[in-house]
Amino acid sequence: MQKWIMSGLFFAACTLAIVLIFFLPGKEQVAQENKTQMPEVTLNAEQAEAIVKANCISCHGDQLEGGNGPSLQTIGAVMSPEELYKVIHRGKGQMMPSFKGQLEDEEIANVALWLAEKK
Ligand code: HEC
Incomplete structure (x- = not known):
């Protein structure tokens, strides 16, 4: 019974870690946002x-x-x-x-x- 709880917790922790990895903005993304990026427009x-x-x-x-x-x-x-x-x-x-x-x-x-x- 205890093993089940332990592996359940382990599984939950792994899921949480994966979710965090994918949803927290990476360093690269943050750097990208700080850079001056020209928005796409058509000439008027x-x-x-x-x-x-x-x-x-x-x-x-x-x-x-x-x-x-x-x-x-x-x-x-x-x-x-x-x-x-x-x-x-x-x-x-x-x-x-x-x-x-x-x-x-x-x-x-x-x-x-x-x-x-x-x-
Ligand atoms: C208060 C005066 C002033 C205003 C207003 C001004 N500029 Fe300038 N601009 C300058 C000066 C002085 C330079 C040269 C800066 C340097 O090379 O150190 C310059 C440089 C530039 C350059 C780079 C030119 C080169 O050969 O490197 C561009 C492009 C430019 N301005 C566009 C604009 C645009 C577009 C506007 C309006 C949205 C504008 N400027 C408004 C004074 C001004």
């Missing part, structure tokens, strides 16, 4: 232009020709959408502000796609 040029007009041209020029910030007229030849997304999301150096929280991630991704076409 009108929205992108409006966002850039409202947020970027004060530094990058209304033709993106540059000003306080560098020219972005041919930025697509240098940077991929993912790289653009990271710069806009996190900011760069002392002068380029981070737009995280100020713009939706999807809006940033859309602007990144739009800028990536500027070659």
Whole structure:
């Protein structure tokens, strides 16, 4: 009788361990979430232009020709959408502000796609 109880407990413990292994987020998954991941969006040029007009041209020029910030007229030849997304999301150096929280991630991704076409 006692053997049954012991093996029952053992079985329950194993089940619990397996459940924990599968359902607790692994380290890898946590690291993935901390990384800046560009959400998938389809380009909406009108929205992108409006966002850039409202947020970027004060530094990058209304033709993106540059000003306080560098020219972005041919930025697509240098940077991929993912790289653009990271710069806009996190900011760069002392002068380029981070737009995280100020713009939706999807809006940033859309602007990144739009800028990536500027070659
Ligand atoms: C307050 C001024 C300012 C605003 C507003 C601003 N930027 Fe910038 N941006 C800069 C400066 C300055 C740099 C150069 C940073 C450096 O290289 O250290 C820069 C760099 C960049 C770069 C990288 C260019 C390269 O050659 O490495 C991208 C892309 C960019 N900005 C996009 C944007 C977008 C898109 C917006 C609007 C959502 C925006 N910026 C708004 C000042 C600004």
